[in-house]
Amino acid sequence: MIDEPSVLDYFKSLLTFWRSPPIKIPGEDIEVDSELIDSYDDQRERHYDEVLGGDDEILEIKPHTQLENGEIRDSQQFPWRAILSLILALAAQFSLEPGPERTWITGSILYIIAAVFLVWAYIRGEFKPAPIPEADHAVEPMSVRTIPLLLGILFSLVAFILFSSNRFTWLNTLLWLTGLTLVVVALWLPASKEGSWYATAWRYLNTQNWNLKISPWTILIIVVGVLALFFRLYRLDQVPPEMISDHAEKLLDVWDVLHSQTSIFFPRNTGREGFQMYLTAGVISLIGTGYTFLSLKIGTVLCGILTLPFIYLLGTEIANRRVGLIAMAFAGIAYWPNIISRIALRFTLYPFFFAPALYFFLRGIRTSNRNYFILAGLFVGIGLHGYSPFRIVPIIFVLAVGLYLLHRQSIGFRKQVILGLLLMGLISLLVFLPLLNYSITNPNNYSYRTLTRVGTIERAYPGSPLLIFLDNLWDAMTMFAWDNGEVWVISVTHRPALDIVSGALFYLGFGLLLIRYIRRRHWLDLFLILSIPLLMLPSILSIAFPAENPSLNRTAAALVPVFLLIGLSLDGFLSGIESHIAAPVGRGLVWVISILLLVWSGYQNYDLAFNQYQKNYTLSSWNTSEIGEAIKDFTVAIGSQENAYVVAFPHWVDTRLVGINAGFPTKDFAIWPEDFQKTAEDQGAKLFIVKIDDSDSMNALQNLYPEGILQHHTSKVPNKDFYQFFVLPE
Known part of the structure; x- marks a missing residue:
């Protein structure tokens, strides 16, 4: 009597795919396990490399490919498992997009089903990552250039001491970079003269007929x-x-x-x-x-x-x-x-x-x-x-x-x-x-x-x-x-x-x-x-x-x-x-x-x-560029940066950014209401920028400068308007 696997054995082999390839049932379309087709993948990779510009010989992949282990792969079988896993994953991610009906349940279920088909597709060789390149270990000499190494370490130690001021200076930076360069030179393994990059570049530059291939x-x-x-x-x-x-x-x-x-x-x-x-x-x-x-x-x-x-x-x-x-x-x-x-x-x-x-x-x-x-x-x-x-x-x-x-x-x-x-x-x-x-x-x-x-x-x-x-x-x-x-x-x-x-x-x-x-x-x-x-x-x-x-x-x-x-x-x-x-x-x-x-x-x-x-x-951001532009226009027209102010208000603009946008990188234009009186000492034109809902500051300015001119600046951004309060020179 032939010792054939039972149906239970077959399903066990599917569920424990990490131990060994699934049992092949006589009569089914023979499908090679994904671990057995590396040679096929090499053929495929060389094939599309040639199509996209590689130099390898084109390999004609037949509908049925004989692998080294004697198994046959039906390359004409439609990869429906892989396609279904991708469609399900896309549907899962689509369901997780923000919206009023958004829920993680639908997406999670779809992703789980996609994972099942992904495993199945991997087993059938329909969906697998590209092979990892083979290691190419070289036997290297353990040579080190002793003098450059010692000098490099010495320079680095001196530089380390000189860095204690938290400043890059010409001296400590030069010592540091020199020491680093010497250590790299001491440890760097030189390439052969024929294979070095500069030798290759020199040969290329000395070629009489350049053949540029795109x-x-x-x-x-x-x-x-x-x-x-x-x-x-x-x-x-x-x-x-x-x-x-x-x-x-x-x-x-x-x-x-x-x-x-x-x-x-x-x-x-x-x-x-x-x-x-x-x-x-x-x-x-x-x-x-x-x-x-x-x-x-x-x-x-x-x-x-x-x-x-x-x-x-x-x-x-x-x-x-x-x-x-x-x-x-x-x-x-x-x-x-x-x-x-x-x-x-x-x-x-x-x-x-x-x-x-x-x-x-x-x-x-x-x-x-x-x-x-x-x-x-x-x-x-x-x-x-x-x-x-x-x-x-x-x-x-x-x-x-x-x-x-x-x-x-x-x-x-x-x-x-x-x-x-x-x-x-x-x-x-x-x-x-x-x-x-x-x-x-x-x-x-x-x-x-x-x-x-x-x-x-x-x-x-x-x-x-x-x-x-x-x-x-x-x-x-x-x-x-x-x-x-x-x-x-x-x-x-x-x-x-x-x-x-x-x-x-x-x-x-x-x-x-x-x-x-x-x-x-x-x-x-x-x-x-x-x-x-x-x-x-x-x-x-x-x-x-x-x-x-x-x-x-x-x-x-x-x-x-x-x-x-x-x-x-x-x-x-x-x-x-x-x-x-x-x-x-x-x-x-x-x-x-x-x-x-x-x-x-x-x-x-x-x-x-x-x-x-x-x-x-x-x-979400404050329109400091608009305020900066208003101050810049003021300084060009009739005033100076010293007489332009942004009235400080909690959780409003960063007045340093106003200065940067106005072209004065180190100028902070903030002024607090309690300091308004100090501005009266200056006889020149003045500009005050006031938050649209800061009525207290606005009233204080109008009381101090009853002849002032108030303008409402309409911002390009909703809810970001502000007041411009001008005081003409006396």
């Missing part, structure tokens, strides 16, 4: 780049329209920098790292845009744009170039990274430095090339001069190495990776040196912002810290689909952080990596999953102020792995279409689906950034 893939990259530039630069001077108090603090710090107060850590307003101040000072010096909102925007938007190529490179590093292109495209048009760049505060510096640091770190692990660890260390060190939440990044990289060492992929290469991590730590420490001195000599100032959120410096915990942490973790992990917080400055409040398409693809990508990790136990899958909550810890750890979580600024670096998962998800879906539907229909369907999803995502993100966010921001 492939279809190059055109795709250009199109995606132009699309991203449109979303990031369109109406930059108008979106957002007004500054808030934080911008005043920044521009005053920039003023200090350009007037020789070159601080390492800027203590104004509880303290800030200095990278943005020096970046904006450079923008003002080079472009001449002055102490304006636009100067701040130019610097941060440039950082946001330069993050995108590293998202592309990360996609190629963890999968393939199509994953990188998809991730870059969706990140380029997304409202989340767009807004945190446009708001012109330090928020975009978090992903800006994390993306290249992660790229070189992962490349260093895959190749065991210490040069990549050195480059990663440089970006980690500079990132620590950017935005406070970046302080979590060194811890994340240490945890990543620990995760790597626990997995079988590290066998035989653990020493190299540990050494690489140590080199990375050394370089980042040397770059961090100025702030290290400040953090030691002024620990309270340096850590104050963090301690007020994690600890009880400003207020007691509103409940159990553990329960608050768990609630914050849940809120942060669901912000992509449900609620991205209540801060109107950086978000369309109380809506998902991602658009419908990106949200659906993100959660499918999250599920795909989780399934693949259960099956294959690759450290990179688990790291990409865990990196998201780890990068959001600066927001999650707001235990004393849980209402501040989630926030799109303190979670900003998480957008890097989030959009990588989006790229992996859509690439896995398109791969299923390509491998199960014969060309040209399958290829055409891939293009149609890709374009439709990107257009849908782009349309919604355009509305979020340039309509909803713009409208809400305009209504």
Whole structure:
């Protein structure tokens, strides 16, 4: 009697798919398990690389493909499971959009069903992430240039001592940069003369006949780049329209920098790292845009744009170039990274430095090339001069190495990776040196912002810290689909952080990596999953102020792995279409689906950034630019800045912003009603700006200056009118 599996055995094999492939029932259409088709995926990948401009030979994929293990895959079977999982995920995310009938129940049920079909599609090979590139470890000499290393450490120690004044000077900066350069030179592993970048560039420049080839893939990259530039630069001077108090603090710090107060850590307003101040000072010096909102925007938007190529490179590093292109495209048009760049505060510096640091770190692990660890260390060190939440990044990289060492992929290469991590730590420490001195000599100032959120410096915990942490973790992990917080400055409040398409693809990508990790136990899958909550810890750890979580600024670096998962998800879906539907229909369907999803995502993100966010921001912020313009007109026509005043009123305009908008960056135009009498001593023309409902101040001015002229200024924004009270010269 033949020992055949029972129906119960078959269903058990389906439910325990992580242990072994499902039992094959004789007579059914033979379907290879997703773990057995890596060779097929290689063929498919080479196929579309050639179609999009690659140099590999085209592989003709037949309807039935014979795999190395002898099993046959029916590539003509319609991938309905994968398609259904995507449709259900899109429907789930659509149901979670803000509206009067919004409920999490419908979306949760649809997402659960989508997850079931995702698992099924993965088992059937219809929906799986692109294979992780093979490790390419090199055997490196342990050589170090001793003299440059010792000199570099000596110069760095002297610079560290000289940084105690919290000032960059010509001497300490020169010693610091010289020491850093010497240490990098001492540790850098030179490439062969034939393979070095400068040798390649020299050969290229000396070529008599240049052959510039623009492939279809190059055109795709250009199109995606132009699309991203449109979303990031369109109406930059108008979106957002007004500054808030934080911008005043920044521009005053920039003023200090350009007037020789070159601080390492800027203590104004509880303290800030200095990278943005020096970046904006450079923008003002080079472009001449002055102490304006636009100067701040130019610097941060440039950082946001330069993050995108590293998202592309990360996609190629963890999968393939199509994953990188998809991730870059969706990140380029997304409202989340767009807004945190446009708001012109330090928020975009978090992903800006994390993306290249992660790229070189992962490349260093895959190749065991210490040069990549050195480059990663440089970006980690500079990132620590950017935005406070970046302080979590060194811890994340240490945890990543620990995760790597626990997995079988590290066998035989653990020493190299540990050494690489140590080199990375050394370089980042040397770059961090100025702030290290400040953090030691002024620990309270340096850590104050963090301690007020994690600890009880400003207020007691509103409940159990553990329960608050768990609630914050849940809120942060669901912000992509449900609620991205209540801060109107950086978000369309109380809506998902991602658009419908990106949200659906993100959660499918999250599920795909989780399934693949259960099956294959690759450290990179688990790291990409865990990196998201780890990068959001600066927001999650707001235990004393849980209402501040989630926030799109303190979670900003998480957008890097989030959009990588989006790229992996859509690439896995398109791969299923390509491998199960014969060309040209399958290829055409891939293009149609890709374009439709990107257009849908782009349309919604355009509305979020340039309509909803713009409208809400305009209504929520004060019109200091209009008041500044009124004062500027007054000073040009008949008066002077010394005789222009904004009558202070609680919870109204920041009068420093009025000065900045009027063209007087260091002038605070505030005056309190009790000081009105002092203005009578001046015989010149005077202008008083008064809040429309401040009747007491208005009456006091009219009593003091009965000949004054009152004008009602109608604002372009509803409920933002103000009075202009003119006093003519005597």
